[in-house]
Amino acid sequence: MQQVKDLGEIQNFCKKIRRHIVEMITEAKSGHPGGSLSAVETLAVLYLEVMRHDPKNPQWPDRDRFVLGKGHACPVLYSVMAECGYCPVDQLITLRKLGSMYQGHPDRRFLPALEASTGSLGQGLSIGLGMALAARLNGGPSRTYVMLGDGEIQEGQIWEAAMFAAFHKVDNLAAIVDYNKIQLDGFVKDIMDLEPLAAKWQSFGWHVITLDGHDIAALREAFAEAEGAKGKPTVLIANTIKGKGVSFMENNPKFHGTAPSREEMALALKELA
Amino acid sequence: MPANTKFELKMGAATREAFGKALVELGRKNKDVVVCDADLSKSTMVHWFAKEFPERFFSCGIAEADMVAIGAGLASGGKIPFVASFSVFVMNKGFEQLRVTAAYPPDVNLKVVGTHSGISIGEDGPSQMSIEDLALATALPGFTVISPCDEVSMAAFVHLAAEHYGPVFLRAGRPKVPVVYNGDQKFTIGKAIGLVEGKDVTLLAHGLMVAESIRAAEILEGEGVSARVVDMPTIKPLDTEAIRKAAVETGAIVVSEEHLVDGGLGVKVAQAVGQTHPCVMEFVGIENTYAESATPHELLEKYGLTAASIAEAARRALKRKG
Structure with a gap:
């Protein structure tokens, strides 16, 4: 990993991940396509270029760690991990089925290469902070990345963790808010508006980078900037489109937590060809 | 054998005090032991650990849910975290975090210490009294749950909890309690x-x-x-x-x-x-x-x-x- 890829190569990788997401959720007949599709570029850049990790040695102590706070978006994580070689690609379609390593929310009992079991929103940032503190005590180079949903950060524990991270100067951690503007019941601004979001994180003592979460170059730059920011944690506010890449899913609250039909899958795969 | 089998019970230290002292000894023995506190270090007695090992002590503020999940993350990074608070706060406010971050992922080496258990905290009243913590802790699959009766057994169980790989809940009390054991007693997790x-x-x-x-x-x-x-x-x-x-x-x-x-x-x-x-x-x-x-x-x-x-x-x- 860590090698900078050709832009076209990453874009093709992202398309492949999106196809996996649509296929596996269709096959499962339930799941969360919208928030998986919005997070594809971030995870692709992290796993292909940014993170120091070794799929052949998943327990390498000095590896970088990724925690998916918004655990319901696990189809994107499973797909990326599978394509990196952590787990079988041909099993992705067993998502949510009895005995599958690809559980409905990330579960380390079934897929030990996951860094954390998540699914109850609001806990991922705290878990990541513990990992980052352990790395700091060990004097190792390990960095921790935590992806948060925008709806997820309505949870109070996020802001407990946000205070902790700045107070303890946890600069070997970066959080990414997948700001796709939609949660289960509708648009975030109608459920519990987060704005002014950047100012909130700034006032909590974080280094804030706002960017287009589908722009590969911007993501590369942001993660490099995060690594260089010393003395405070960094948050990437990644403006994204829920359901990105599938026209009828984009910005459509219905596809937060609804599986596509067979017909919809065929249409989606055509668009993602 | 117990020190006072013929019913002579001398007053000893509170189990929270025995916990705090044993934790310092444990910290000297094992560099991987770290401690998280939610603004009650002087009551849970982890302030002694904080004083001796400031770099291994994390003040989380009054934020028990955050503290519990940070502890799970530290465990995942190879540390042996002791997260301590009043039992009523760490178990009730941190319960869902214990469930998701420590109980169902297997082998999370987190140690949860609840002091001020029961009603013997006295004047502070029921909002501070933990009378359901054992029901909660034992409902967590994989957890080991320990409630020592005196300073001797508490000190022993602090060390045994650290040696046991996996999540542990250790229950301590506020008031001084009689000494039941002499120093020769051997303790084993799971043995009456x-x-x-x-x-x-x-x-x-x-x-x-x-x-x-x-x-x-x-x-x-x-x-x-x-x-x-x-x-x-x-x-x-x-x-x-x-x-x-x-x-x-x-x-x-x-x-x-x-x-x-x-x-x-x-x-x-x-x-x-x-x-x-x-x-x-x-x-x-x-x-x-x-x-x-x-x-x-x-x-x-x-x-x-x-x-x-x-x-x-x-x-x-x-x-x-x-």
């Missing part, structure tokens, strides 16, 4: 310890009710009743063999605890008795209510957590045993 021999009835207990059970045995001895006293510091996994033996050999069991009867040690012992050797049972604990403000002594009297209540329960059991 017989303190007083007896053949008519068994008095099982954990925490500060162990000393009360010893006193109850003395009262009963005066009435010609031979009561066995057994300390059950490990609530989970339960020592079902010790329970079976008590049922077989004495035919009557009284379980006493500073906890709600619902969900406490008593119902778990009843389950084990039912599965091994059914016998007469009685339960001494807090009955379906919250307590109030008063001195610890007044509260233990009012809510029936005394040697007299245990002796009375034993008499009821013996009457039914026939």
Whole structure:
């Protein structure tokens, strides 16, 4: 990993991940396509270029760690991990089925290469902070990345963790808010508006980078900037489109937590060809 | 053997104090031990650890949910985190975090310490009193749950908790409690310890009710009743063999605890008795209510957590045993 890829190569990788997401959720007949599709570029850049990790040695102590706070978006994580070689690609379609390593929310009992079991929103940032503190005590180079949903950060524990991270100067951690503007019941601004979001994180003592979460170059730059920011944690506010890449899913609250039909899958795969 | 088998119980330190001291020793022995606190370090007594190992001590502010999940993350990074607070806060406010970050991912080496358990904290009242923590902790699959009765056993269990790989809940109290053990006693997670021999009835207990059970045995001895006293510091996994033996050999069991009867040690012992050797049972604990403000002594009297209540329960059991 860590090698900078050709832009076209990453874009093709992202398309492949999106196809996996649509296929596996269709096959499962339930799941969360919208928030998986919005997070594809971030995870692709992290796993292909940014993170120091070794799929052949998943327990390498000095590896970088990724925690998916918004655990319901696990189809994107499973797909990326599978394509990196952590787990079988041909099993992705067993998502949510009895005995599958690809559980409905990330579960380390079934897929030990996951860094954390998540699914109850609001806990991922705290878990990541513990990992980052352990790395700091060990004097190792390990960095921790935590992806948060925008709806997820309505949870109070996020802001407990946000205070902790700045107070303890946890600069070997970066959080990414997948700001796709939609949660289960509708648009975030109608459920519990987060704005002014950047100012909130700034006032909590974080280094804030706002960017287009589908722009590969911007993501590369942001993660490099995060690594260089010393003395405070960094948050990437990644403006994204829920359901990105599938026209009828984009910005459509219905596809937060609804599986596509067979017909919809065929249409989606055509668009993602 | 126990120090005071013939009912001479000298007052010792609070189990929270014994925990705080043992934690410092443990920290000296093992550099991977780290501690998280939620603004109660002077009460949970982890301030001694903080003073000696500031780099391994993390102040989380008054944020128990965050503290618990940070602890799980530290464990995942290879540390042995002790997260400590009042039991009522760490178990109730951190419960869902314990469930998702420590219980169902396998092998999370997190140690949770709840001090100020029960009603013997006294004047602060029921919002600070943890009377359901054992019901919660034992409901977490994979957790080991320990409630030591005195300073000697608490010190030992702090070290045993660190040596045991996996999540542990350790329960401590606020007031000074009598010393039950001398320094030679060996402790094992999952093993009950017989303190007083007896053949008519068994008095099982954990925490500060162990000393009360010893006193109850003395009262009963005066009435010609031979009561066995057994300390059950490990609530989970339960020592079902010790329970079976008590049922077989004495035919009557009284379980006493500073906890709600619902969900406490008593119902778990009843389950084990039912599965091994059914016998007469009685339960001494807090009955379906919250307590109030008063001195610890007044509260233990009012809510029936005394040697007299245990002796009375034993008499009821013996009457039914026939």
